[in-house]
Amino acid sequence: MPRAIVDITPAGQRPDEDPSLAVRNNGGVAPSSAPAPAGRREALLLLSFGGPEGPDDVMPFLGNVTRGRGIPRERLEEVAEHYHHFGGVSPINDQNKALIGALQGALRAAGIGLPVYWGNRNWAPYVEDVWQQMADDGIQHAYVLATSAYASFSGCRQYHEDIARARAAMTGDASAPSGPTAEKLPHYFDAEGFVRANADALAAALAELPEELRDGARLVATAHSIPDSMAAVAGPAGHAYEAELEAAARQVVDLVAPGRPFDLVWQSRSGPPSVPWLEPDVNDHLKALAQAGEQAVVLFPVGFVSDHLEVIWDLDNEAKETAEELGLAFARAATAGTHPAFVSALADLLAERRAGGEPRLGTNCPASCCFVPPRPRPTA
Ligand SMILES: CC1=C(CCC(=O)O)c2cc3nc(cc4[nH]c(cc5[nH]c(cc1n2)c(C)c5CCC(=O)O)c(CCC(=O)O)c4C)C(CCC(=O)O)=C3C
Numbered sequence: 001m002p003r004a005i006v007d008i009t010p011a012g013q014r015p016d017e018d019p020s021l022a023v024r025n026n027g028g029v030a031p032s033s034a035p036a037p038a039g040r041r042e043a044l045l046l047l048s049f050g051g052p053e054g055p056d057d058v059m060p061f062l063g064n065v066t067r068g069r070g071i072p073r074e075r076l077e078e079v080a081e082h083y084h085h086f087g088g089v090s091p092i093n094d095q096n097k098a099l100i101g102a103l104q105g106a107l108r109a110a111g112i113g114l115p116v117y118w119g120n121r122n123w124a125p126y127v128e129d130v131w132q133q134m135a136d137d138g139i140q141h142a143y144v145l146a147t148s149a150y151a152s153f154s155g156c157r158q159y160h161e162d163i164a165r166a167r168a169a170m171t172g173d174a175s176a177p178s179g180p181t182a183e184k185l186p187h188y189f190d191a192e193g194f195v196r197a198n199a200d201a202l203a204a205a206l207a208e209l210p211e212e213l214r215d216g217a218r219l220v221a222t223a224h225s226i227p228d229s230m231a232a233v234a235g236p237a238g239h240a241y242e243a244e245l246e247a248a249a250r251q252v253v254d255l256v257a258p259g260r261p262f263d264l265v266w267q268s269r270s271g272p273p274s275v276p277w278l279e280p281d282v283n284d285h286l287k288a289l290a291q292a293g294e295q296a297v298v299l300f301p302v303g304f305v306s307d308h309l310e311v312i313w314d315l316d317n318e319a320k321e322t323a324e325e326l327g328l329a330f331a332r333a334a335t336a337g338t339h340p341a342f343v344s345a346l347a348d349l350l351a352e353r354r355a356g357g358e359p360r361l362g363t364n365c366p367a368s369c370c371f372v373p374p375r376p377r378p379t380a
């Protein structure tokens with residue numbers, strides 16, 4: 001069912017102009033540089049996007065995702081079709097459950113006895129409900145692992161806002177947040193295990209191509225397109241989304257084929273055509289490659305952490321079809337998923353944060369980092 005979403009940041013104000021908005025990081029809790037206090041009851045929370053579990057969920061889910069974000073109706077209907085193609089079920093929920101299972105194993109193995117919870121922004125289990133659950137269970141502090149490795153409003157700041165919203169929902173009063181305090185774990189695009197997982201997948205995808213095409217195949221990294229205006233404010237100095245993606249893709253390729261060139265292109269564009277988003281689109285890029293005489297491509301969606309709907313629809317259906325029409329040999333690398341190196345990198349991030357030290361970007365973000373002004377919403 002759709003859910004009333006409380007506005008955290010009033011429209012028309014910037015956090016650096018209004019100091020009361022500057023504490024939204026980590027739900028209003030300044031990240032600590034000291035080690036976790038002994039005896040504090042802590043948890044790890046996997047915070048994700050959420051996805052529909054059946055046909056009737058699809059439209060309410062899309063309503064939650066796009067509320068106030070100016071996405072045209074036609075785009076929603078088109079995306080709804082993608083979900084209906086898979087029975088109205090997003091793969092992202094099972095993927096998150098699998099990641100939680102793997103994380104529980106890794107934490108046990110590392111002797112970190114924290115329970116792992118799961119909450120989402122756009123679908124059940126909602127982050128507000130899991131916050132109440134953690135409070136009921138006596139959890140005092142949550143380390144929040146978002147299912148995005150990068151900067152940007154969508155990938156970082158919006159997760160901070162989710163935490164703030166969940167803490168505000170505990171009392172129904174945004175000025176009196178309650179429940180467990182929180183620290184979001186930092187961006188992990190450059191974590192060795194994330195890079196290793198993507199590199200293993202890239203090597204496996206390359207090996208799917210006919211042998212004579214492998215050395216010449218074009219390596220193409222993909223990530224979710226975002227509006228130019230969102231890209232311009234990503235990170236403390238702007239454009240951190242693109243910079244982090246470029247850095248991650250470079251490291252991935254260097255593990256497989258040191259120094260080999262690659263392209264970074266964008267997928268899953270949304271929004272009205274009048275609004276510029278990051279380009280080129282992956283399909284346009286494939287056309288340009290074919291025109292330039294390329295014979296084979298390997299796509300690696302380094303911008304995502306699991307093979308969710310936008311990966312399997314936009315790449316395995318659309319981009320693959322484009323490549324076939326163009327006569328390009330095509331392979332698609334898997335995302336990090338539950339690769340053991342990735343899972344242990346995530347456990348390391350948690351251990352690092354619990355040990356204290358300077359909080360890194362993603363945990364501690366400047367007040368207006370990744371800030372995209374909310375669109376004014378119609379008043380009820
Ligand atoms: C940067 C980024 C990530 C990666 C970081 C992260 O993972 O957080 C991401 C992930 C995801 N995006 C997802 C789904 C959707 N994203 C949409 C819309 C949008 N995404 C955006 C950006 C991103 N999105 C933006 C700027 C919009 C426009 C609306 C707005 O300004 O907010 C829409 C609305 C319809 C449409 O227009 O496409 C849907 C359904 C799913 C779930 C897939 C599944 O169910 O398996 C996942 C993991």
Ligand SMILES: [Fe+2]
Nearest residue numbers: 154224268310
């Ligand atoms: Fe998205």
